[in-house]
Amino acid sequence: MNFDFTDEQVMLKKTMKKFVREVLEPAIEEQGHDKPLSKEFILSMMKELKPFGLLSTTIPEEQGGAGMDTMTWALMYEELPGELSGYAGISPNVARSIAHGGSDYHKEKFLPGLLAGDKIACSANTEPNVGSDTSGMQTTAYLDGDHWVINGTKTFITNGNHADYISVTVQFDKSKGGKGLGTILIDREETPVESRRIELMGLKTGDLAELYFDNVRVPKENLLVPEGEGLVKNLKGYHAWRCFVAAKATTIAEKALEYSLKYVNEREQFGKKIGSFQLVQEMLADMKTEIDASRLLTYRALDMVNKGKHCRVETSMAKQFATEMAIRVTSKAIQIHGAYGLTSEFPLERLFRNARILTIPEGTTQIQKLVIGRELTGLNAIRK
């Protein structure tokens, strides 16, 4: 294992960090952290990310992409403010799936807008009755002349209200279960899809939606992943995304530590800085240790994803440890700030609320543990 990043990776990460501190964070601060960002603002932010290659990431240069590897992408992505992580994560990921698996028609139709930062995409899998068990999706699609007809509901979809393009996983043949799944691309200008906003306890600047497909008709050629390949493609995509969520959780925890270190050097009780008390130092030491452990797990998993190695255990360990860790660390940061940490005048309670969310998407903590258990024992807790 070698985490000596290349000079270029170090430079890109440093530049990204500076840009986030000087440009993105102040812009978001102005919008407010606890209300939805407007589509206009999001698109302006996406355009800011374009020169960094964050919209075109691993797409080859000859297709108009940045041609970077997954590790470089993750190193920059983890610097992004949490407020942008859904938009700047999912949308480019849909672009990647089109660039890597789409036809010339898909690439011509969907890629230019996504790569320019003019369009936003979402990826719709979860349904009201189908969460962790992705093989049970019930949204159906059948062919009627030159169109697919889609019926069903998708829920908790990141970017779902603002998205111009929807990549939706559908069931072509219910009798085949997970083997009947595939993916269809929807251009909402051509095919309107109704949606409603879902409010969460945190990540309030984000856009989470329920999408309604009621005899939605989509041109036949918009089929991206044919029947039978949908589940495998989804599961493959999870490996990198689990690391990205782990990286985001680690960044949130690191922010909480940063605020805490500043505070313990300012706040005085009993005539001394609270940072001089051993029990406060213990909390700080635990926070730092857990953050570093998460980062190392995440980088190792990313390194394996990057090299195309078998990495189910490593990506699941990174995801479950880092996201649970972020809850513990942000909670300790609140403790260190005393009552002030509980107020919305300080950022800690927001970091805690944001961290709390991350144990659910991209496979819950329990699902990650089942993946690890299955790989260790060779026994599947869910299926025969």
Ligand SMILES: Cc1cc2nc3c(=O)[nH]c(=O)nc-3n(C[C@H](O)[C@H](O)[C@H](O)COP(=O)(O)OP(=O)(O)OC[C@H]3O[C@@H](n4cnc5c(N)ncnc54)[C@H](O)[C@@H]3O)c2cc1C
């Ligand atoms: C912020 C956020 C963003 C999201 N973005 C998207 C998106 O862009 N696209 C999308 O398609 N979905 C998205 N989701 C949905 C997410 O993928 C699901 O919430 C997740 O897969 C879990 O499904 P569920 O919420 O229905 O929980 P369920 O699957 O119903 O699970 C409920 C509880 O049961 C546990 N459980 C389930 N099965 C087992 C088992 N076999 N053994 C032990 N415990 C089990 C779970 O761990 C959990 O604790 C997002 C969710 C959130 C919170």
